[in-house]
Amino acid sequence: MNANAPLAIATILSVVLSSAGTSATLAADAPAVQLKVGVANPTMLAETQAINHVRIALDGIQPTEQRLRAPVNVTLVIDRSGSMQGHKIEQAKQAAIAAVQRLNDQDIVSVVLYNAGVEVLVPSTKATDRATIIQKIQSIRAGGGTALFAGVSRGAAEVRKFLRDDSVNRVILLSDGHANVGPSSPGDLESLGRSLIKEGISVSTLGLGASYNEDLMSQLASAASGNHVFVEDADYLVEVFNREFDDLMSVIANSVEIRVDLGAGVRPVRVLNTHARIEGRRVQIPLAQLYAGQQRYFIVEVEVDAKAAKRPLPLADVTVAFNDLIRDRAAKLHDRVSVHFSTSPDEVSRATDWETKAFCSVQIITERNREATAMRDAGQVQQAKQLLEDNAKELRVLAVKCKDNNVLVVVPELVRNSDANTLQALNIEDDRNWSRSRKVMREYQNAVEQQQTYSAPNR
Known part of the structure; x- marks a missing residue:
């Protein structure tokens, strides 16, 4: 097995995401x-x-x-359970402080903490006194269980207090563990995400370290039209929060x-x-x-x-x-x-529209990538590996057809997704690193499905 394959997958993911943008600019009175x-x-x-x-x-x-950006209405929901003690909670605090420092007086911010219970550390308020908000964040201590569902629900309630059509309304969830207090299944959190998106509230999820539940976190983000990122090292939390806020401030x-x-x-x-x-x-x-x-x-x-x-x-x-x-x-x-x-x-x-066909194929292949993850979970390692290899081959063949038909704009997208499936096929047999590889796969799947604008920094 290639020991650098997980890093390479992360690198490809970063490039795939960076290619998702468009260079179109705004004409005088054109819509956005x-x-x-x-x-x-x-x-x-x-x-x-x-x-x-x-x-x-x-x-x-x-x-x-x-131009003046749209005002932000954001809740930071931070896991302060026992597993967050030490370096993790300190880096989480620094990331939250860096995020608050980017806000201005027109923005609304709140901070919700959860372990076995939920505490509203900073009720939803205008970010005019950022120094006081930062001081409260610096006081956070970790310990206890993980009431994740309740934390997100309370975070959404804080956003709801100042919910406006002309604001960017979002909950940002940071967790390093499995939900073990209250509703805790991926389906529970997916349903919550679906209900929030109907209100215009999106949810981004940042999974920290090796122990969080990637199914729960990715399904919540997908249902709530947000980002999902696997942050392997707490040292990168500040950078990830900055990238998330780059999104918030460019809506x-x-x-x-x-x-x-x-x-x-x-x-x-x-x-x-x-x-x-x-x-x-x-x-x-x-x-x-x-x-x-x-x-x-x-x-x-x-x-x-x-x-x-x-x-x-x-x-x-x-x-x-x-x-x-x-x-x-x-x-x-x-x-x-x-x-x-x-x-x-x-x-x-x-008459085939090769550009449209290519993007359709990318989504169909990503669906099969999810199937490969399920196969691997069920112990069907070789079948999962074969499916990923077939995915890679199909995308490569389609890239050649697009090139032959002079539809060059989609070729890099097809090649990058082909390479990602190839590298995942290399990793899928490694039992020792499967937990990590699975998180990388879930992040990749969510990013392609959502056309996410950023990933975690290179691992």
Whole structure:
């Protein structure tokens, strides 16, 4: 086994995340978000019933001029259980202090501590007296159990006190252990995350060290439209908090609601790796916020009944509503796609939208990466390794096809994700380091699914 493989995976993850942005800039009166809708197979085989994929891409525009950022309404939820004693809690305090120092008088901040119980150290307040807030943070001591669910719930309650449409509303959770007081399953925390995102509150989770529950932490972040980071070394906590606050302070749109209305003869199957509401032929996808320079995309899998289709067939009508924090107003975008039909398989193949197909494949492969983790947990080591190797090969083949069709923009993304699966396949047989490798895999999966803007510093 390659001893440097876990480090290499982390490095690839960092590069994958850094490629997620866009260089688009803001025109004079343009909205802060751009919308592009594509379909993997714009031409489908006639007289058949087949699966297709719609990609909905949102580009967060990079403002061309200096501007006042949107106010931040944030709660720091800090684990102070017994396992955090010593260096961990000291570094957590330094990270929290560094975060508070970046706030200004328009921002709202609160600090919630939890062990076997929950304490509101700093009730939700304007960050005008940062010196007093920092003094309170310096007084934190560790000891006791881990009431994680209650800590996040109370943190959300503090955010809720000053919840506004024109603010960036977030809970940042730091924990180094498993929840052992109160609700403690990944499903419990996922449900909490889903309920918070409906209110416009996102949750980012920072897992510290080797003992935290990565399933619980990653599912909470995914459900609540936040970041999830595996912070292996407490010495990096300040840097990770700074990167998280870089995100907070670059939000250009929030309360994003994507609505997809599918045409007659089109059935929604699922939204890949994303929590969505499906009712009849309508799909609704919530998103807490979009950052400047970020691209977020969502893949809607649909089944098309070509037998009942008119030609061409309206496939998807997409509307995106959001709060434009640059223009300080509500905004709405609209786009639609259709599909054509042919009796020629060659014509269907030639019409492939390779860019859309590539991003769809990345999400499908990431779903299989999760399956590989489950296989490894069940003791199916060789099957998990084979699946990861197959993932890597499939992405490499697709990269060559994109290059052959002169769709070069997606080739680096495909290659990087291929390399990540290859390196994970190398690590998956190592029993001694499986706990660590599993955390790296969960971080990677969440980052690709959420198109996260940053990862932990190189380990």
